Amino acid sequence: MSTTSTTSPVAPPSPSLLQRLRPRWTVPAVVANLVAQVVIVVTGGAVRLTGSGLGCSTWPQCEPGQFAPVFHEAMSVHTAVEFGNRTLTGLLVVLSAAVALLAGLDRSRSRSYRAWAWAPFAGVALQAVIGGITVLVHLHPAVVGSHFLISMALVAVSAWLLVRTREGDGAPVAAVDRTTRVLAAVLGAIGAVVLVLGVVVTGAGPHSGDEEVGYRFAVDPYAVARVHALSVWAFVAVLVVLLVRVARAGRASAAPAYPSPDGTVQPARGTAPVHPHAPADALGRVRRAGLALLVVTLAQGGIGYVQLFTGLPIALVNLHMFGAAVLTAALALVLGTLRVRGAPASALPATAPA
Known part of the structure; x- marks a missing residue:
């Protein structure tokens, strides 16, 4: 008398939240990051053009002891412009972090692609530090200019990431x-x-x-x-x-096309x-x-x-x-x-x- 043992099939692990979100949201997140990288150039330009670079007197706080300005009738427009740009920076941190989580942790893509996906987040963090240095050195033109050029590099990286997201490896x-x-x-x-x-x-x-x-x-x-x-x-x-x-x-x-003397096919002259x-x-x-x-x-x-x-x-x-x-x-x-x-x-x- 023999006994046979049966084993029930093992259910595959359920996909994680990121795995469920990745197919639908990776491309929109990459596009949103690119758009935000361009828009923050405009708001940063407004800070520079209106002379609002010192609208907040310190960094990372706007004023000593407070992150947000206290709105009152005597407050100048410079404070609102500078704080608005800082607020958009916060949104850009969220978007670049979403790109890093969705694309930078995608094990189905190549290592080089995942590295590109982390670049916007690292660049935004660097920009936040340089923005603070800009305030602390009282808007030295070299620091202000480098702030803009790094933004251009982030726009280029974000556009390139969009190219890589839409193609294979x-x-x-x-x-x-x-x-x-x-x-x-x-x-x-x-x-x-x-x-x-x-x-x-x-x-x-x-x-x-x-x-x-x-x-x-x-x-x-x-x-x-x-x-x-x-x-x-x-x-x-x-x-x-x-x-x-x-x-x-x-x-x-x-x-x-026409045949060449060596037998290969060449385009028309x-x-x-x-x-x-x-x-x-x-x-x-x-x-x-x-x-x-x-x-x-x-x-x-x-x-x-x-x-x-x-x-x-x-x-x-x-x-x-x-x-x-x-x-x-x-x-x-x-x-x-x-x-x-x-x-x-x-x-x-x-x-x-x-």
Whole structure:
């Protein structure tokens, strides 16, 4: 007589709260973080342009012994502007923390992606410290300028994180040829120069951060503005060349090919080469992102010239700062379209080609 033992199947562990939220909320959290990173540039610009940098006399408290200002009739608008910017910083901490929890702890994604997901949270924490130092050093223009440039870096990182969130973790495949990728690297370098020169122009002009001191950097603001404008035109020139090459590559992909003497198939004459492993729609993504960047750049340049010839009104200067943030995000998105990533080979079915 034999006995048989039966074992009941073990139920799989129930998913955690983060695992349940991750599929629906990761992309919205990343987008919200990017939007907030751009908006805080606008509110920070308002602090600088209205001379409200010392609206709160200390940090992290607004006034000694209190985190929030006491609202009364004699309170100046500077306190409200500065405290409003600090409040938005608190919201940005929440959003960047949500991104870190949803994307930074996602074990199904690569280690590099998870590291990118933690970057906004670390950057916001750094910005909070630099903001406090800015108050303690009485709005030194170098510290104020670095505060803005770090914001631009956070906008770029947040835009790049959006690109990485929407793609897989497979090996990157270039969508364009090497020459076009070199042009894109040059474009990114010139973009950084444009931002730095913009900071110098603002720090040398009447909106340097302190309404009681007109000129903080000891340079000629008009001379620096001309150099800044030249860097923008160089940026536009490189971008146009890049777009022309992408357009030629698009024509090459649609044009009939002809056999070369060595037996390989070559694109029609007069067209740029197409990367052999790029998906069919990759060039369209590059072209659309590049055209959007061109529109933003031309609009930003127009605002810059108008504000210069109209005496630097606060509203236009703040709009110019907003445009700088949008341009930075658009540039990061363009760079993200130059290659594509699919699912890693380990994640594909056994019957699918790697």
